[in-house]
Amino acid sequence: MNPTLNMPGAWAAYKDIPPSLSPISQNKTLYVGKFNDELLQEPDAIEGLESVNDVLEHYKPEVTLSLFDQEGAPVVETFEFRRMGDFSQEGLVEKSPILLELSEQMRNLQKLDRHLRSNKLLQTALQNPQAKTIVLDMIQQMIDEIDQAS
Secondary structure (H helix, E strand, C coil): CCCCCCCCCCCCCHHHCCHHHCCCCCCCCCCCCCCCCCCCCCCCCCCCCCCHHHHHHHHCCEEEEEEECCCCCEEEEEEECCCHHHHCHHHHHHCCHHHHHHHHHHHHHHHHHHHHHHCHHHHHHHHCHHHHHHHHHHHHHHHHHHHHHC
16 A cells, blocks of 8 residues: 555655654544634634645635845745645745845855865965965955946
């Protein structure tokens, strides 16, 4: 028997499921709350929702919030959750232009950091005070050129 057939959501394999999310037996009832900023209403029984995807499609959870761009200006974004992956970091980032841009900048900085740490010539130059001063002056000149171009 394939352990993924009777499972809620889109789990790849039974062994990947955290212990807190075990499969729900067919003879049990699942209670679900709305994951949004609306006030709670009286609970209602919804029949026929057999998977997490069915629940997400029925309730269409979403949240609207303010993020800040690089200049510090607030930008209002609405995040909709239509699959379990939308709750993950990657799911949130792919839905937000601001988070996508910040994620790309972070990847570029991490790549630059790896290059600088593995550059033996630069490491040797930074140990010599005179060479270090020259490198720092050169970097400052590049920063000034970039600032003037903007």
